[in-house]
Amino acid sequence: MASIYSVSQVNSYIKNMFVQDFALSRITVRGEVSxxxxxxxxxxxxxxxDKGGTLAAVMFAGQRRTxxxxxxxxxxQVVVTGAVDVYERDGRYELYAKKIEPDGQGGLFERFVRLRGELEEMGMFSPEYKQPIPKYAMQVGVVTAPTGAAIQDIINITSRRNxxxxxxxxxxxxxxxxAAESIVAGIHALDELGLDVMIVGRGGGSIEDLWAFNEEIVARAIFECHTPVISAVGHETDVTIADYVADLRAPTPSAAAELAVFDYRQFEEQRMLYERNLVRAMGRRMERLRYQMEQCRLRLRFHDPERQIREKRQLLFNIEERLGQVMEQRMQAAKHRLALSGGRLHGLSPLAKISGGFGFVTYGPGKRLESVRKVQEGDEIEVRVSDGKLTAQVTGTEEAGMPGGSE
Structure with missing residues (x-):
């Protein structure tokens, strides 16, 4: 009966054959990177x-440095130097690279570089044409495969964030x-809906898998789109023409969802923080305003018109009272002076003289008779006494100190 071997034994045997093969232990291979x-x-x-096949390869971190x-x-297009060996666990052989050198560029990459240069010369990559991504988008369009991992990642991230x-x-x-025509149709369809932002992308793959996003028609559709576009093609190391034209590049579809959808929980926390800060600020401002209002109230109370009127009335009353006192004092002084003057005038009054037995003699039209020379014999004179007047006729005159005059 033939021997029966385990899978591990077979893989170990094959690995041993690879190790013993001198040509495979030090080999150089030319091919296109994918x-x-x-x-x-x-x-x-x-x-x-190359055109005839593929070869899995790996370069470990230790070899990468040198x-x-x-x-x-x-x-x-690269030239890789290393060894071909079998990975026993999976039963597959790989090229373990020790040195990698460029050896020209593959056909697809040459097309990529040429188209990138042409579009860059047209200004389609210029920053001034980039639209800002809205901070609080509520409607997000997605152009991608309906069953791939990309849309699931976007849905999961969106559900978690908002x-x-x-x-x-x-x-x-x-x-x-x-694929390129389908992507362009999707961009045009979602652009007409007036969404806040759009994600265009897919999961990772080889350059052939991602080539639809390197087509010129896709680049022009993204450039002419009125809705801000986030490109999310492949993994972080994958770069396509769509990434250059888009308003923002995300390394993965998950990262695109993070950039397009704001975190509602964080937004609420920030809003509540702003609300608390606003309430505190308003409270402090209200306290300042209350203090200022109290100061104004006190100043207004000090300058209150009614209070000022009362003060003015009191001042007017005091002035009036003082004026009355001054007038009374002046009246008393005037009365005293008048009394003194009246007394002196009374002492000089003819009536006072008359009341003592004297009379006041006038002649003619009420003229005072001061000399006998003013009248002649036969003239009428009037004599005023204390209780009336007498009318008399001059019967004779005699000058004083001149005896013997006529009577």
Missing amino acids: NCKYHSSGHIYFTLK GLRFQMQEGQ PYVQLVLYPALVQGDG
């Missing part, structure tokens, strides 16, 4: 291909024949 992935550990996983002097990209955001999916072909 499915290039830079792992977080520092390893690089890629595939070398064996790779450039950034590998999809479609590059369940109130509406996603509008245009199910498009993202690779193969007619």
Whole structure:
């Protein structure tokens, strides 16, 4: 009976054959880079291909530091030096690269570089044409395959960040024949809906898988789109023409959802923080205004017209009282002076003289008779006494000191 071997034994035997083969232990292979992935550990996983086949390859982080002097990209033509060995667990052979050197560029990559240069000369990559991504988008359009991992990632991220955001999916072909036309139709259809922002992309793949996003018609559709566009094609290391033309590039579809959909929980927390700060600020302002109002009230009370009127009335009363006192004093003084003057005048009054037995003699039209020479014999005179007057006729005159005069 023939021997029966386990899978591990077979893989180990094959591995041993590869190890013993001198040609495979030090081999140089030329091919086009495809499915290039830079792992977080520092390893690089890629595939070398030509028209006849493909060869899986890997360069570990330790070899990368000395064996790779450039950034590998999809479609590059490279020369890889290393060893072909079997990975026993999976039973597949790989090229373990020790040194990688560029050897020209593959056909697709040459097309990529040429179209990128042409569109750049047209100004389609210029920053001044980039539209800002709205901070609080509520309607987000998505142009991608309806069953791929990309749309699931976008839905999951959106549901977690903001369940109130509406996603509008245009199910498009993202690779193969007619993919570019399908993507363009999706961009035009969603642009007519007037959405807040649009995500255009797909999951990772080789340069051939992503080539639809390198077509000129897709680039022009994104450039002419009125809705801000976020490109999300492949993985972080995958770069397409759509990434250059889009208003914003996201490294992955998940990252595109993060950029397009604002975090509602964080928004609410920030809003509540602003509300609390606003309430505190308003409270402090109200306190200041109350204090200012109290100060104004006190000043108004000090300058109160009614209070001023009362003060003026009191001042007027005091002035009036003082004026009355001054007038009374002046009246008393005037009365006293008048009394003194009246007394002196009374002492000089003819009536006072008359009351003492004297009379006041007038002649003619009430003229005082001061001399005997003023009258002649036969003239009438009047004599005023204390209780009336007498009318008399001059019967004779005699000058004093001149005896013997006529009577």
